[in-house]
Amino acid sequence: MDFAKVAFEPMNEVHEKEIKILEKLLKKIENNEDYSKEYHEFLEDVKNHFGFEEELMKKYQFFAYVPHKMEHDKIINELEELQNENTETLKKYFDERFLPWLDQHIQTMDTVTAGFFNMINAKV
Numbered sequence: 001m002d003f004a005k006v007a008f009e010p011m012n013e014v015h016e017k018e019i020k021i022l023e024k025l026l027k028k029i030e031n032n033e034d035y036s037k038e039y040h041e042f043l044e045d046v047k048n049h050f051g052f053e054e055e056l057m058k059k060y061q062f063f064a065y066v067p068h069k070m071e072h073d074k075i076i077n078e079l080e081e082l083q084n085e086n087t088e089t090l091k092k093y094f095d096e097r098f099l100p101w102l103d104q105h106i107q108t109m110d111t112v113t114a115g116f117f118n119m120i121n122a123k124v
């Protein structure tokens with residue numbers, strides 16, 4: 001899976017790590033194998049990923065902190081609600097909602113946020 005690169009390298013690294021974990025999870029779902037462990041791992045990684053961006057936005061008082069965090073919170077809620085769903089529902093969710101969302105989110109919110117971090121020379 002390929003997603004856009006942003007102007008702040010630590011964010012790209014977090015995104016790449018998440019995609020690897022997601023690919024593992026999707027393979028499990030695809031093969032109808034038990035995916036509870038991978039789902040848990042993925043959810044934790046998403047929380048860390050979002051938390052990482054949110055901490056930096058707060059630290060550097062990024063102007064769009066609130067709308068950015070709201071997008072994150074919505075997805076965390078969805079992922080938490082879906083964790084005991086069946087394979088079909090999850091497949092549909094990842095294909096039709098999560099992946100298009102992530103693609104869009106990286107190209108908009110994350111791109112603007114990363115541009116800001118880059119411009120002010122933010123330190124992780």
Ligand SMILES: [Fe+2]
Pocket residue numbers: 050053068072105109110
């Ligand atoms: Fe984000």
